[in-house]
Amino acid sequence: xxxxxxxxxxxxxxxxxxxxxxxxxxxxxxxxxxxxxxxxxxxxxxxxxxxxxxxxxxxxxxxxxxxxxxxxxxxxxxxxxxxxxxxxxxxxxxxxxxxxxxxxxxxxxxxxxxxxxxxxxxxxxxxxxxxxxxxxxxxxxxxxxxxxxxxxxxxxxxxxxxxxxxxxxxxxxxxxxxxxxxxxxxxxxxxxxxxxxxxxxxxxxxxxxxxxxxxxxxxxxxxxxxxxxxxxxxxxxxxxxxxxxxxxxxxxxxxxxxxxxxxxxxxxxxxxxxxxxxxxxxxxxxxxxxxxxxxxxxxxxxxxxxxxxxxxxxxxxxxxxxxx
Amino acid sequence: xxxxxxxxxxxxxxxxxxxxxxxxxxxxxxxxxxxxxxxxxxxxxxxxxxxxxxxxxxxxxxxxxxxxxxxxxxxxxxxxxxxxxxxxxxxxxxxxxxxxxxxxxxxxxxxxxxxxxxxxxxxxxxxxxxxxxxxxxxxxxxxxxxxxxxxxxxxxxxxxxxxxxxxxxxxxxxxxxxxxxxxxxxxxxxxxxxxxxxxxxxxxxxxxxxxxxxxxxxxxxxxxxxxxxxxxxxxxxxxxxxxxxxxxxxxxxxxxxxxxxxxxxxxxxxxxxxxxxxxxxxxxxxxxxxxxxxxxxxxxxxxxxxxxxxxxxxxxxxxxxxxx
Numbered sequence: 001x002x003x004x005x006x007x008x009x010x011x012x013x014x015x016x017x018x019x020x021x022x023x024x025x026x027x028x029x030x031x032x033x034x035x036x037x038x039x040x041x042x043x044x045x046x047x048x049x050x051x052x053x054x055x056x057x058x059x060x061x062x063x064x065x066x067x068x069x070x071x072x073x074x075x076x077x078x079x080x081x082x083x084x085x086x087x088x089x090x091x092x093x094x095x096x097x098x099x100x101x102x103x104x105x106x107x108x109x110x111x112x113x114x115x116x117x118x119x120x121x122x123x124x125x126x127x128x129x130x131x132x133x134x135x136x137x138x139x140x141x142x143x144x145x146x147x148x149x150x151x152x153x154x155x156x157x158x159x160x161x162x163x164x165x166x167x168x169x170x171x172x173x174x175x176x177x178x179x180x181x182x183x184x185x186x187x188x189x190x191x192x193x194x195x196x197x198x199x200x201x202x203x204x205x206x207x208x209x210x211x212x213x214x215x216x217x218x219x220x221x222x223x224x225x226x227x228x229x230x231x232x233x234x235x236x237x238x239x240x241x242x243x244x245x246x247x248x249x250x251x252x253x254x255x256x257x258x259x260x261x262x263x264x265x266x267x268x269x270x271x272x273x274x275x276x277x278x279x280x281x282x283x284x285x286x287x288x289x290x291x292x293x294x295x296x297x298x299x300x301x302x303x304x305x306x307x308x309x310x311x312x313x314x315x316x317x318x319x320x321x322x323x324x
Numbered sequence: 325x326x327x328x329x330x331x332x333x334x335x336x337x338x339x340x341x342x343x344x345x346x347x348x349x350x351x352x353x354x355x356x357x358x359x360x361x362x363x364x365x366x367x368x369x370x371x372x373x374x375x376x377x378x379x380x381x382x383x384x385x386x387x388x389x390x391x392x393x394x395x396x397x398x399x400x401x402x403x404x405x406x407x408x409x410x411x412x413x414x415x416x417x418x419x420x421x422x423x424x425x426x427x428x429x430x431x432x433x434x435x436x437x438x439x440x441x442x443x444x445x446x447x448x449x450x451x452x453x454x455x456x457x458x459x460x461x462x463x464x465x466x467x468x469x470x471x472x473x474x475x476x477x478x479x480x481x482x483x484x485x486x487x488x489x490x491x492x493x494x495x496x497x498x499x500x501x502x503x504x505x506x507x508x509x510x511x512x513x514x515x516x517x518x519x520x521x522x523x524x525x526x527x528x529x530x531x532x533x534x535x536x537x538x539x540x541x542x543x544x545x546x547x548x549x550x551x552x553x554x555x556x557x558x559x560x561x562x563x564x565x566x567x568x569x570x571x572x573x574x575x576x577x578x579x580x581x582x583x584x585x586x587x588x589x590x591x592x593x594x595x596x597x598x599x600x601x602x603x604x605x606x607x608x609x610x611x612x613x614x615x616x617x618x619x620x621x622x623x624x625x626x627x628x629x630x631x632x633x634x635x636x637x638x639x640x641x642x643x644x645x646x647x648x
Contacts, residue, residue, distance in 0.1 A: 007510055184578070185509060185543055186331055186550055212539075214574055215609075219509055219543030226510055237611075249611060250538055253618040254508070266637040269611060274635055285539075285609075287561075287573060287593060294577040311598055313590040 010256040013230045015050035018248060019209070021071050022053040022095050023233075023240035027283045028276075030055060030069030036272050037071070037082050040236070045088045046264035047252060051117060053093045054079050059102045080114055091116035095147070096137075098122040098129045103136055110141030117143040119175075124154045127162050131169045138170040145173035145231070147209060151191070152182045152296050163195065167202035173231050174204050178220060181213025181243055181293035188220040192227040207231025210246045212238055212285050213293025217246040222254055236265065237273045242299035243289035282306060287313045295320055334580040337554045339374035342572060343533070345395050346377040346419050347557075347564035351607045352600075354379060354393030360596050361395070361406050364560070369412045370588035371576060375441060377417045378403050383426045404438055415440035419471070420461075422446040422453045427460055434465030441467040443499075448478045451486050455493045462494040469497035469555070471533060475515070476506045476620050487519065491526035497555050498528050502544060505537025505567055505617035512544040516551040531555025534570045536562055536609050537617025541570040546578055560589065561597045566623035567613035606630060611637045619644055 020040060021032060037054075044052045055071030063072060070078045074094045086092060092115050096103055107118060118137035122130035127148075134144045146166050151159060166174050176191050183191070188208075195206045208224040208231070210217035221232055234251040238244030249269065252260045288302035291313070297320060305316055344364060345356060361378075368376045379395030387396060394402045398418045410416060416439050420427055431442060442461035446454035451472075458468045470490050475483060490498050500515050507515070512532075519530045532548040532555070534541035545556055558575040562568030573593065576584045612626035615637070621644060629640055 007508060184331060185547060214577070215536075215539050215542050215571070218539050223509060247539070247614075249614060253538070253614065262641065263638050266611065266641055270635050270637050287590065290571075290573060290577065311594050313594050314587050317587065317590055 008256065011230065012257065013205075014225065014232065014255065014257065015230060016048075016232050016234060016248075016251060016255070016260070017051040017053060017093065017207075018044050018049045018235065019053045019233045019245065020235040020239050020248075022055050023235055023245055024283070025055055025069065025071050026241040027239065028069075028281050029067065030071040032069060032071065034082070036276075039268060039272060041082055043264040043268035045090050047248075047261050048257075048259040049090055049248075051091045051093050053095060053119070054082075054115075055094060057094050057096045057101050057103065057106050057118075059100055059106070061102060062100055074115075076108065076113055076115075083114060086114050091143075093117035093119055093143075095119045095121055096133060098126045098133065101133070103133050107137060107140060107142075115142070117145065119145045119147055120171075121147045121149055121177075123149055124151065124158055124162050127165050131165060131171075134169055134171045143173075144171050145175055145205075145207060146171050147175040147177050147207075149177045150179045150298075151177060152180055159194070163198040167198045167204065172205060173207050174199065175207035175209050175231065175233070176224065176229070177209045178211050178217075180296055180298060181211035181217065181289065182296040183210075183216070183220060184214075185216065185219050185223045188223050189227055192224045192229050196228050205230050207233065209233040211240070211293070211299075212243040212245060213289040213299065215285050217244070218250040218254075221246040221251060237269050237277075238284055239273065239276075240283060242283065242303055243285045243293070244283045288316060291317050291320055295324060297324075332580065335554065336581065337529075338549065338579065338581065339555050340372075340572075340575060340579070340584070341375040341377060341417065341531075341555065341557050342368050342373045342559065343377045343557045343569065344559040344563050344572075346379050347559055347569055348607070349379055349393065349395050350565040351563065352393075352605050353391065354395040356393060356395065358406070360600075363592060363596060365406055367588040367592035369414050371572075371585050372581075372583040373414055373572075375415045375417050377419060377443070378406075378439075379418060381418050381420045381425050381427065381430050381442075383424055383430070385426065386424055398439075400432065400437055400439075407438060410438050415467075417441035417443055419443045419445055420457060422450045422457065425457070427457050431461060431464060431466075439466070441469065443469045443471055444495075445471045445473055445501075447473055448475065448482055448486050451489050455489060455495075458493055458495045467497075468495050469499055469529075469531060470495050471499040471501050471531075473501045474503045474622075475501060476504055483518070487522040491522045491528065496529060497531050498523065499531035499533050499555065499557070500548065500553070501533045502535050502541075504620055504622060505535035505541065505613065506620040507534075507540070507544060508538075509540065509543050509547045512547050513551055516548045516553050520552050529554050531557065533557040535564070535617070535623075536567040536569060537613040537623065539609050541568070542574040542578075545570040545575060561593050561601075562608055563597065563600075564607060566607065566627055567609050567617065568607045612640060615641050615644055619648060621648075
């Protein structure tokens, strides 16, 4: 039976990307200690993780450097201070948002950088700008991916056009991004098939970045794997905006490639994630995120609700329904 | 596309069973206030839940009535004290464990009882005893189901025999039970198909009772629904042993039958579940449960680990691996 075969064996093409700093930084304004980042780097290398994302290449013209930790900006020196020349098998990525990155200036030639991959995040209506960023990064020598956000609200016909545009571009990988955590597994399988068709046609890898609003981030990730998706985002203990992401500890527990090792991840969580949670940094599945996810809405209202320590869920749900 | 159709529409045959007291009682020795139970009953009726399980019919010869709350025993008077004659559309169930229930004496004729359904829980090697209990309950006038526990450790050939035995019995429903929370969605789909084949052959409904060790309880439940499973167990905010169960709030948010209503569930959680958690009653997804689930082991070691407030996950994982 094909399904058993796929769960017993592994595809060497699968690559795991740790997005703890980048998506987790949205929870704490990138205010991580250097020890946290250093230990995360070591844990990822030991765990066999394929890529570690250090944060955003955000524009210092737009964002105040005094209001965010350094991983919002990912200066070359900041990364080198942690990884040196990165003499490991793990590659390094950063994310660049359309409209929030001075990419022509801030992204230097890959020969001069310790970064290996630029991931361009875009909404579907800014695809030409995203492709310009991708071509710029590609011409500088980087691996590139495009992460199309908020697709659960996009029209299918627009999606088809966007995927064709990306297919014809130089991008190496295209990510399915469930920004609102609203996608159910059977929908994820259909989406994966749609993206994989483009991937096959244009020789692109397909990736997935899931959110956990309905406790489906891990399920959606492994369902996408079952269809042929190879680039998998995860974060330590789900750390990420709102309900967080697919947990690294769940994902590495599932993947059968013997290169992956769960122990360094468990040690990292014990040493760094538990204290972070105890210090009051809040993320993860909770009722308000379920409600925005279920309604296919941005989690910002749920983040505010949680920050205000409210628990009037029924009132909140009514309010969400009325603004739809 | 069939998949979209199934997610947009609903099957009226689907029945939701609230197992909060029964599985949740394993967390707090069934020490619930009467107000909790009364409000839970009202919330379930308003939410359109189809069955509410009040607890176990445990033997008072085996279990000390002073060490457990009354829902371990579910005396007729205890249930009537909450529901009166139960003049609602919701039915009432109790669970009876093979070898731990004086069923001939303690389960009275349905005509004299407010209970509608007896769910018999068994391991695969005590199937003849389970069938004796089922026939006894059936002859007294009850709806009956059989919940075969710990199937992730059973041989497939034994499963086939057990399902054939049940098929030929008078039982109304057969549950897939993922006791250890170790089953992945693609395995759940195969299991569902196996049970549904028996269900079709012998005219039995198939059900699912999932555990959340790998954050897959909800995903596995809705994947089983997609194959044709109709009897769905859920609990308020996942309350249940160890990592808990499929969350009622997630399940009712997914089901499209307009008879289901999420608001009473949200109100119940706000009023009763949050205070219960704040009082120190602990359940739900956490690293130790992921580890036992991943290794297909009983959660008891993880429950002890959590109770002892340990966080040396790597040490614990090593210990679990060594005892395999």
